[in-house]
Amino acid sequence: MHDPTLTVLSGTGLSKAFGKGGKAVQILHGLDIALPRGALSLVKGPSGCGKSTLLAILAGLTAPHAGTVDALGARLWAMKPAARDAFRLKHMGFIFQGSILFPALRAHEQIELVLGHMGIPARQARERAMAALADVGLGPRAALRPDALSGGEKQRVAIACALAKQPRLIFADEPTSALDTENGEMVSRHLRRLASEHGVTVICVTHDDRLSPFADRIYHMRAGRIDRIETEVAR
Numbered sequence: 230m231h232d233p234t235l236t237v238l239s240g241t242g243l244s245k246a247f248g249k250g251g252k253a254v255q256i257l258h259g260l261d262i263a264l265p266r267g268a269l270s271l272v273k274g275p276s277g278c279g280k281s282t283l284l285a286i287l288a289g290l291t292a293p294h295a296g297t298v299d300a301l302g303a304r305l306w307a308m309k310p311a312a313r314d315a316f317r318l319k320h321m322g323f324i325f326q327g328s329i330l331f332p333a334l335r336a337h338e339q340i341e342l343v344l345g346h347m348g349i350p351a352r353q354a355r356e357r358a359m360a361a362l363a364d365v366g367l368g369p370r371a372a373l374r375p376d377a378l379s380g381g382e383k384q385r386v387a388i389a390c391a392l393a394k395q396p397r398l399i400f401a402d403e404p405t406s407a408l409d410t411e412n413g414e415m416v417s418r419h420l421r422r423l424a425s426e427h428g429v430t431v432i433c434v435t436h437d438d439r440l441s442p443f444a445d446r447i448y449h450m451r452a453g454r455i456d457r458i459e460t461e462v463a464r
């Protein structure tokens with residue numbers, strides 16, 4: 230499903246500074262990036278180079294000062310905020326380091342809550358949630374609350390949630406960094422499968438070299454730009 234000729238998410242001329250006036254610090258300097266459909270792409274680079282900022286801009290969460298983002302053919306930052314929120318809910322999934330779960334909700338309820346916001350009827354939401362949890366090997370643990378789940382299992386609930394939404398784009402920020410070898414590898418395999426088997430375009434910011442063998446592309450960031458791209462890394 231990985232189609233290097235078809236770009237589904239791109240940023241062009243992206244600039245971003247934090248702070249005002251003489252104290253403003255420029256983080257992104259006219260950065261260009263184009264992500265192919267159905268690929269697992271990593272963004273790597275030194276701490277503070279702007280990786281998370283780039284991810285937030287591409288996901289419609291942080292506005293750039295200049296430049297454009299095209300997601301699935303739509304110009305993200307030209308949309309009204311409510312339309313951008315609706316677009317994000319429908320088309321994008323998110324997986325973060327130590328993804329936050331609601332303490333009071335069972336694993337399947339965490340997912341059903343999100344699907345409910347998308348307007349999916351309760352019965353269908355339950356079916357999708359259970360199928361997604363089974364997909365990440367958590368079928369037998371679907372009724373547990375976060376305090377009964379390990380760090381790796383919580384991260385798999387977050388992946389199941391992203392999967393159950395059936396989004397076209399998934400954004401992950403350091404999804405494996407807090408995990409031990411076994412769980413880090415399991416999460417890496419799931420990200421790989423999201424791209425290969427579900428055709429999702431996955432962009433993942435990471436310092437974790439363990440993810441590299443699973444990736445199709447690695448974008449290396451330096452000084453607020455993409456400095457180098459490694460292609461066809463996986464397999």
Ligand SMILES: Nc1ncnc2c1ncn2[C@@H]1O[C@H](COP(=O)(O)OP(=O)(O)OP(=O)(O)O)[C@@H](O)[C@H]1O
Pocket residue numbers: 247248256274275276277278279280281282283
């Ligand atoms: N909301 C904000 N206000 C002010 N400065 C910010 C804000 N968000 C990020 N920064 C600064 O922008 C720079 C880039 O941050 P960012 O989190 O994008 O880097 P990163 O490459 O993801 O870093 P790391 O690998 O350490 O997570 C940092 O110097 C950070 O302190």
